[in-house]
Amino acid sequence: MSGILWDDLVFGPIKSRRLGNSLGVNLLPGNNKICTFNCVYCECGWGDSPKQLSLNFHNKKDILIALENKLKELKFNDFVLNSITFAGNGEPTMHPDFADIVDEVIKLRKQYFPETIITCLSNSTMIGDESIRNALLKLDNPWMKLDAGSQRMFQLINQSFDKIKIKDVVENLQKMSGEISIQTLMLRGIIDGEAIDNTQGEELDLWISHLLKIKPIRVILYPIDRETPLSKIEKISKDELESIANKLRLIGLETLVF
Secondary structure, eight states: OOSOOOOSSEEEEEEETTTEEEEEEEOSOSSSOBOSOOOTTOTTOOOOOGGGSOOOOOOHHHHHHHHHHHHHHHHHTTOOOOEEEEESSBOGGGSTTHHHHHHHHHHHHHHHOTTOEEEEEEOSSSTTSHHHHHHHHTSSEEEEEOOOSSHHHHHHHHOOTTOOOHHHHHHHHHTTTTSOEEEEEOEEEEETTEEEEOSSHHHHHHHHHHHHHHOOSEEEEEOOOSOOSSSOEEEOOHHHHHHHHHHHHHTTOOEEEO
8 A cells, every 4th residue: 555654653843734833642443444435635645444454453552652752842942832633544433442532632631731622633534423423522623524515425535345335424514503614625536537527517516515514613624735645636736726615605614725
């Protein structure tokens, strides 16, 4: 599998176009991407179904020790840290101790960097579990993915292993209304002879209708920024992203473009 995988439990800080100085917390092993999706644009590359992998998650204690050591170092050096970010090699909420880890990370943030936000980049597929939803809602910045309007486009772009239904994702996101941001990667391309496009027409209208049900705090739009596993993907221009953003702003949805 080609792509970027993180070996470290804690990585960075990196300069993020969306989050500023971001310290990554990787809950997932470094030898495989572990995710419910196999997105055509994923910087980790193509992956395998979690059912086919040996899921040796990082130990909770080891994660927290690594994070505390890094926070101590950054504080000693008077580093300006904008976000502690759950990210890494797949979907962080798949870790069996995710909810407990969230509680402990909040304590460490309060101790070392009380002004720093905590972010989670999630693909929204695990939030049918109430404990996962509640853990995400404890964070300052839960960023939930929604890349499509229709089931067909959802499957083409996100390539879910268990044929997850977008209507179920939207219904679960509605349970988090008013407390989450929705992030969407806008793209066009071809996969297996089929066109992928979430930027216009009926597909865009359907996606907007989902947003109106979910009522997010904000919507975050961005294009591809790194090499993708599927080569035939077009990077959407800033002007086109702003045009889509303006449609959302007109209906009262705060929208950021990166």
